[in-house]
Amino acid sequence: MRVGAEAVTENVDVTPLHIGIVACSAEGAALCYRVICTEGAELLGPHAHPEVSLHTSSLADYMKCVYIAATGSE
Numbered sequence: 001m002r003v004g005a006e007a008v009t010e011n012v013d014v015t016p017l018h019i020g021i022v023a024c025s026a027e028g029a030a031l032c033y034r035v036i037c038t039e040g041a042e043l044l045g046p047h048a049h050p051e052v053s054l055h056t057s058s059l060a061d062y063m064k065c066v067y068i069a070a071t072g073s074e
Contacts, residue, residue: 016044016051021052024056024057025052025056027055029056033052035051036049
C-alpha cells in the first residue's frame with residue numbers, strides 16, 4: 001500500500017474521475033487497467049476503482065506508421 005493512502009480516504013470524500021486508456025498494445029492496456037484497479041482499491045476501498053474506458057487500434061496499423069517514420073517507406 002502506498003504511504004498516506006489511508007490518510008487520504010479518512011479525511012477526504014474521494015469521487016474518482018472517469019479514466020480513459022488509449023492503447024497501442026494489449027500488454028500495455030492490460031497493465032494500465034490493472035494498476036488503475038489495484039491502486040483504486042487502495043484509495044477507494046475493496047472492489048472500488050474509477051470508471052475506465054479502453055480504446056485500442058490495431059497494433060499492426062500503429063507499427064506500419066512507426067516503420068514508415070523510421071525508414072521513410074512502407
